[in-house]
Amino acid sequence: MKAINGSLKASRLAVAGVAAASAVLVLSAPAFAHVTVQPEGAAAKGGYAVVDFKVPNERDNASTTKLEVSLPTDHPLASVMPQPVPGWTAVVTKSKLDKPLTVHGKQIDEAVTKVTWTANGKGIEPGYFQKFPLSVGQLPEDADQLVFKALQTYSNNEVVRWIETQQKGQQEPDNPAPVLELSAASGDGHGAAAKDASADGSTAPAAKDTTAQADTGGSDTTARVLGIVGIVVGAAGVAYGVLAGRRRTSAS
Template sequence: MKASRIAAAGAVAASTVVVLSAPAFAHVSVQPEGPAAKGGYAVVDFKVPNERDDASTTKLEVNFPTDHPLASVMPQPMEGWTVNVTKSKLDKPLEMHGEKISEAVTKVTWTADGKGIEPGYFQKFPLSIGALPEDADELVFKAIQTYSDKEVVRWIEPQKEGAEEPENPAPVLTLSAASEDEHSHGASNAEDASDDSKAAAEDTTAASSSDSSDTTARVLGVVGIVVGVAGVAFGVVASRRRTNA
């Protein structure tokens, strides 16, 4: 009896853990495809799972942070989805690459042309974004997920330090520190190009020298043949003169 009760209690506890932990695996999230370094550009994927058994996800809205606006946001074409990029005027213009930017992307919306994300599936929505802020460790987005039955789930709650994860957490993109390699990437490419140019010039010089040597050898060969023929002819003539004498 004790063993049965222990087993039953264990099963209940396990199922409780599964139920409580399920939302953590099902919320809308964002992850970079590679590094997302401060001051640089990155490709990020918004991962959207379908949490319903009887409805499909037909629309996703991602709102961008206004405290760290991004001037460049480019979506990747996706079959079965129509994408719309919304820009808004900035209260304070940004300066990027020596130019002032007066507007930035504030929202990207994907709308399904067909069935959307059906039950039991998830979808990734990729974006190329930048330049990432240099004075922030993370970017917090607000996502709104709409289902085919008109239900709307708002993934907009920020994660507070030291607190449990909220029921509908907002997607958070963690930024990495810019490395020296990234700062010197352009200079490195220039040096590589210079080295390649030098190597190409050396190859051209070597090829020219080789061609010149081949030409000289051919000329000397022809001259040698002509001299040889002339020598033979002279010998024949001289032999005939001695015979006639």
């Protein structure tokens, strides 16, 4: 009877260990599932930059077919040019500015407020991501970051709104908006992207097909670490349960 009770307790401990591991893996999964924006090189204040909007597909039964990115209206950008992405059509939307901008001695009374990419085919299929490059400038000199709100549409008509702003001292929201961190102003005032795309209206070369399996960026590394921790916890629980069962069996 003691042996049976010991085996039951050992089984419960093993199940608890596996459950703990599963919980850690579940918690780590969303760590790399956000729509994000990162510069190619530096995004210096007062300069120009090429930034990539990285869009992962979070669904197992639907493809991402459209991405809408709203540009900040509190710091409007006079120059915004999408780089061609194979399989996608980009549409740039401009709006009148309440306060005209002065760029290179010229006044500009309108700016790009939204860029929409629509898939011509299947779009971003499950298990893949896509990068959407934009040349932007001039970046503001009086801000440390720019917030871009994004809408991600799936082939089943589901829309995920990446529009929540991070509040200081609080946890990251469930659907955070992509945030571009700005670095200190560079000496030439054009930033690292000036060689590729500048304010003279030149267009960057066509992009290579950037659709690929999820990469190994910082967030992916975090997910892997948490996953390994979960596996270790689960294995420890199983081992402890087996040892406990053997001790009780020996004692009987």
